[in-house]
Amino acid sequence: MPCQENILRFYYGLYHKLVYVCSSYKSKRAMEKQLTQKESLEIIHAMVQQSRQRVGENGVFYLLWGYAALIAALAHYLLLQAGIQNPWMSWVLMPVAGVLSGIIGYRKSQQATVLTHVDTAMVYLWGAFLIVLITVLSFSGQIGFTGSYPVVILLYGLGTFVSGGILRFKPLIFGGIICWICGIAAMFSAFDVQLLLMAGAILCGYIVPGHLLYAQRND
Amino acid sequence: MTDFKELDPLLHQSLRLAVMSLLASVVSAEFVYLREKTGSTAGNLSVQLDKLQTAGYITIVKDFNGKKPRTSCAITPVGKAALATYVTALKTYIQL
Numbered sequence: 001m002p003c004q005e006n007i008l009r010f011y012y013g014l015y016h017k018l019v020y021v022c023s024s025y026k027s028k029r030a031m032e033k034q035l036t037q038k039e040s041l042e043i044i045h046a047m048v049q050q051s052r053q054r055v056g057e058n059g060v061f062y063l064l065w066g067y068a069a070l071i072a073a074l075a076h077y078l079l080l081q082a083g084i085q086n087p088w089m090s091w092v093l094m095p096v097a098g099v100l101s102g103i104i105g106y107r108k109s110q111q112a113t114v115l116t117h118v119d120t121a122m123v124y125l126w127g128a129f130l131i132v133l134i135t136v137l138s139f140s141g142q143i144g145f146t147g148s149y150p151v152v153i154l155l156y157g158l159g160t161f162v163s164g165g166i167l168r169f170k171p172l173i174f175g176g177i178i179c180w181i182c183g184i185a186a187m188f189s190a191f192d193v194q195l196l197l198m199a200g201a202i203l204c205g206y207i208v209p210g211h212l213l214y215a216q217r218n219d
Numbered sequence: 220m221t222d223f224k225e226l227d228p229l230l231h232q233s234l235r236l237a238v239m240s241l242l243a244s245v246v247s248a249e250f251v252y253l254r255e256k257t258g259s260t261a262g263n264l265s266v267q268l269d270k271l272q273t274a275g276y277i278t279i280v281k282d283f284n285g286k287k288p289r290t291s292c293a294i295t296p297v298g299k300a301a302l303a304t305y306v307t308a309l310k311t312y313i314q315l
Contacts, residue, residue: 035231037312043233044306047240050256110284113252116245 053116055167057108059214061101062160062172066206068097069156070199077195088145121166129159149194153183153201160205171212175205229274230305234259235267239302242277242294250290268292276301 035043072090079087112119132155140148161176163169182201186194230236237257242248254264271277276298280291294302 035233035236037226037309039233040226040231040236040305040309041313043236044240047237047256048244051241051244113249113255114245115247120246 051114051116053118054217055118055169056213056215056217058122058163058167059210059212059217060104062206062210063214064097064101064104066202066210068093070202070207073195073199073202077192077199080192080195118166122163125162125166126159129155146191146194149191149198150183150186153179153186153194153198156198156201156205157183160209164209167213169209169213171209172205175209178204226308227301227305229270229276230301232267234263235271236305238264238267238271238292239276239294239298242292243299243302247291247293250292253292271298274298274301 072093075090075093076087079090133152136143136148136151136155143151157176157179159176160172160179164172164174164176179201182197182204186197189197230239234257237259238253241253241256250261250264250268253259253268254261257264259267268277268279272279274297275295278293278295280293282289282291
């Protein structure tokens with residue numbers, strides 16, 4: 001019968017409307033549900049944990065600078081021993097590493113969806129490091145190469161020690177201390193030995209911690 | 220008797236509190252990051268961010284990263300103070 005069918009259809013529609021109204025009311029109530037104080041603290045705690053940065057991402061910079069500086073220092077030593085003119089030319093590798101790390105850093109910053117306090121602290125630290133390094137190397141004529149290389153090694157130590165503190169990564173802190181020991185030893189050494197001490201400082205302060213840090217990047 | 224302080228109603232909501240807690244721990248964060256970390260929907264997050272901005276708790280900057288539109292959020296000193304007050308008020312309810 002068409003009339004009965006219409007009535008049935010009406011009640012069926014009404015039932016669905018009621019179900020819809022009830023469910024939307026329930027979800028609205030759930031959304032408006034007051035947080036308990038415990039839940040509030042849990043949210044704060046969870047979000048602070050979420051914002052903790054993956055430090056392993058920084059490993060690539062230590063490796064890039066570390067290997068460039070290690071090769072440059074050892075090449076300087078070998079060229080010096082071979083009696084080749086201007087053995088310090090091996091250090092041209094550093095601006096190349098600088099440009100490369102600049103490109104990697106720029107790409108990373110473009111891809112990053114968050115800027116943390118750790119990122120900002122690292123930019124200031126390595127910016128200051130670079131300014132002092134360039135200043136010492138530019139005026140090394142004034143203090144002499146033998147006097148400036150130990151300062152550079154001490155500076156390497158400062159960079160790794162502080163960044164280790166910022167990233168809370170102990171191998172960098174220990175690496176920084178080893179750099180300082182090498183720097184002090186370099187003050188009492190001949191120039192060629194200073195180059196070897198510099199290579200050792202880079203190995204302990206940058207390359208080993210850099211590899212350990214890099215291995216953590218996907219954790 | 221313990222003096223119970225009133226909780227800021229703007230912060231006493233799960234998503235807004237989550238956003239404020241995240242922003243308090245970083246310099247700035249993009250919309251995508253906040254959505255990912257809070258697990259919220261884009262629509263709901265957008266509404267809550269607007270409310271926080273209106274209250275002066277956060278700043279929202281819209282620009283372009285190449286051709287892609289980007290929305291960056293950062294907590295303001297007012298927002299930081301409000302969150303600190305909120306946490307202090309919470310402590311009066313829960314003995315930590």
